[in-house]
Amino acid sequence: MMESLSPRDRVSMAINHQVPDRIPVDFLAVPEIWEKLLKEQNVNTNLKKSDYYDVRWESLLRHLEVDCRVVSYDQFPQPPRRFLDPGSQVSWYSSLGRSTPNRMWRQISPNGEIKDIWGRVFSVKENPYGAYEELSRYPLSNAQSASDIANHSWPDPDWWDFSGASDLLDELNKDQEYHIRYRLGSVFEVAWQLRGFDKFLLDMAIDPQIPSGIMSHLTEIYLEITERFLQAANGRIDMVYFYDDVATQESLLISKDMWQDLIQPHHQKLIDLCKKHDLKVMYHCDGAIYPLINHLVDMGIDVLNPIQADAKNMAPKTLKKEFGDKLAFHGGIDIIDTLPNGTPNQVQDEVKSRIAVLGERGGYILASSHHIQADTPLGNIHAMYDVDIR
Numbered sequence: 556m557m558e559s560l561s562p563r564d565r566v567s568m569a570i571n572h573q574v575p576d577r578i579p580v581d582f583l584a585v586p587e588i589w590e591k592l593l594k595e596q597n598v599n600t601n602l603k604k605s606d607y608y609d610v611r612w613e614s615l616l617r618h619l620e621v622d623c624r625v626v627s628y629d630q631f632p633q634p635p636r637r638f639l640d641p642g643s644q645v646s647w648y649s650s651l652g653r654s655t656p657n658r659m660w661r662q663i664s665p666n667g668e669i670k671d672i673w674g675r676v677f678s679v680k681e682n683p684y685g686a687y688e689e690l691s692r693y694p695l696s697n698a699q700s701a702s703d704i705a706n707h708s709w710p711d712p713d714w715w716d717f718s719g720a721s722d723l724l725d726e727l728n729k730d731q732e733y734h735i736r737y738r739l740g741s742v743f744e745v746a747w748q749l750r751g752f753d754k755f756l757l758d759m760a761i762d763p764q765i766p767s768g769i770m771s772h773l774t775e776i777y778l779e780i781t782e783r784f785l786q787a788a789n790g791r792i793d794m795v796y797f798y799d800d801v802a803t804q805e806s807l808l809i810s811k812d813m814w815q816d817l818i819q820p821h822h823q824k825l826i827d828l829c830k831k832h833d834l835k836v837m838y839h840c841d842g843a844i845y846p847l848i849n850h851l852v853d854m855g856i857d858v859l860n861p862i863q864a865d866a867k868n869m870a871p872k873t874l875k876k877e878f879g880d881k882l883a884f885h886g887g888i889d890i891i892d893t894l895p896n897g898t899p900n901q902v903q904d905e906v907k908s909r910i911a912v913l914g915e916r917g918g919y920i921l922a923s924s925h926h927i928q929a930d931t932p933l934g935n936i937h938a939m940y941d942v943d944i945r
Contacts, residue, residue: 566734
């Protein structure tokens with residue numbers, strides 16, 4: 556019988572298509588779920604206070620025996636005061652977009668408007684189960700030229716302070732080594748969220764100068780700050796993660812040709828930087844990403860997330876059969892129906908099915924198919940993590 560592995564080794568084996576001592580697990584959820592679980596569970600939260608993450612949430616990960624950890628680019632910005640809007644204050648933990656213990660840089664205006672380091676603008680909207688952040692303004696909606704894009708308030712890479720990265724990694728690995736990935740960010744998504752979705756897609760079809768310019772600015776900043784972070788991490792990062800949703804439940808958002816012409820080159824630059832540092836790369840895209848998977852493999856993607864099995868051509872058996880020797884898979888437990896609406900037994904049946912299919916001969920990290928949502932019964936979350944995963 557295999558001896559118990561460290562979380563880092565367990566995940567690394569799975570990604571390398573080897574069979575570890577048990578299926579590795581990850582956990583991502585909206586803030587309401589974190590707080591509900593902490594209120595319900597008897598979790599030891601005696602960890603030393605950190606400047607970079609919520610130790611209560613980190614304690615919950617340890618309680619659930621989660622193998623993966625994430626550090627992110629937006630834990631480290633320290634922009635000058637002049638970057639802030641009049642009357643705004645920096646907030647590190649109020650973002651409803653948080654799905655991990657990490658802090659996230661935001662500025663909050665006196666009227667409650669939220670702005671991130673890229674200038675995306677959000678407002679808080681209530682729903683029956685909690686709240687979420689919704690885009691409320693698009694700062695590049697009126698841009699008409701390359702100079703208009705250049706004049707946007709782009710962050711300077713010098714604003715990122717990675718001097719605390721080494722201590723952060725020491726904190727996370729103090730008791731045992733976790734598999735740590737660096738969240739790099741998004742190109743296409745941030746770009747259209749600065750421009751406006753409809754306008755951005757129309758531009759891509761009619762005159763791609765502006766969308767290409769926005770994505771180029773983002774990519775160059777990502778490349779610089781990622782290089783700086785990896786240097787500061789000094790070999791203690793196992794994987795880099797970036798995300799861009801380019802699909803619906805039924806098809807791609809844009810044609811494959813358009814993706815290859817306008818988006819793929821930016822992604823390739825990010826992947827090439829990671830490969831220069833000999834790192835694995837995980838890519839996130841919701842929905843029916845099947846038509847691009849061969850291209851992603853050729854580009855150097857090692858792990859595909861989040862595996863929404865109900866999207867077109869995304870059945871786990873299909874993915875494992877066609878790509879299981881080339882890709883590892885992260886996610887797969889349905890947040891749309893099974894987790895919020897199923898019984899605990901149905902949740903466990905789905906978990907067992909994913910392990911049997913995606914985890915055959917290694918290559919699977921068990922997680923939800925996106926952030927676990929606020930309408931999910933806690934009993935179903937427990938059921939998901941209580942399955943015998945050995």
